[in-house]
Amino acid sequence: MHGPATVGWLLVALCALTGAYCVLRAKGTDGARREDAGGEALMGFGMAAMAVPSVWTWQPLPPAVTAAAFAALFTALLARELGLLLLRWRRDGRRGARPCVHLHHVTGALAMAYMSLAMAAAFAGTGGAAGPAAHGTGTGGIPVLTGALLVYFAGYALWNGAQLIPSPAGAPATAGAGAGVAFGPACAVIHQPGVTAGCRLAMSTAMFTMLLTL
Numbered sequence: 001m002h003g004p005a006t007v008g009w010l011l012v013a014l015c016a017l018t019g020a021y022c023v024l025r026a027k028g029t030d031g032a033r034r035e036d037a038g039g040e041a042l043m044g045f046g047m048a049a050m051a052v053p054s055v056w057t058w059q060p061l062p063p064a065v066t067a068a069a070f071a072a073l074f075t076a077l078l079a080r081e082l083g084l085l086l087l088r089w090r091r092d093g094r095r096g097a098r099p100c101v102h103l104h105h106v107t108g109a110l111a112m113a114y115m116s117l118a119m120a121a122a123f124a125g126t127g128g129a130a131g132p133a134a135h136g137t138g139t140g141g142i143p144v145l146t147g148a149l150l151v152y153f154a155g156y157a158l159w160n161g162a163q164l165i166p167s168p169a170g171a172p173a174t175a176g177a178g179a180g181v182a183f184g185p186a187c188a189v190i191h192q193p194g195v196t197a198g199c200r201l202a203m204s205t206a207m208f209t210m211l212l213t214l
Contacts, residue, residue, distance in 0.1 A: 008052065011206050015203070018199050018203050022044055026041060039081060046074060047207070051206075063119075071113055074113035081106045111207060153204045
């Protein structure tokens, strides 16, 4: 991505760790929750790969080609998430389909595909070279769409951050709090709602940062 290399490597570490956590979460559950965790793991690893600074200066592969490859990857992920969303809607309707969670996955895949396409267009406009015209100043994209995505992911990060605030004593447990208990203490910790909310907070913050560098 555009911007300082230090920020890029921090994003790599953050997204890779959240992706690994989602893999562990997927192993301890099944059904719709497993699909959700798998989609988030793919998104995390894809974002980590895209944030690696050296990917955009690797000489054998022009940056425009790299950006186009990421666009294809995230477009495929977007198609997967849309397919799962439609499948769940047809299967469950509004009952237990967790449409808000899956719509967020669709939005995330759309945002990453959009950023990849914007970068591919920027690199193509500079002759495919990763020079000052393409780095540091950003690619711009479509300002209105970029702004809308920034507002969305900022709001989603704040909402997940609010889930980490301790509940008053005696408050009912969050739905799904006991998920994974049957798989052992470590798995029970992985499936705690607060840990999942923290993972989504990290992913949303990383997405917000990547959009800022656009």
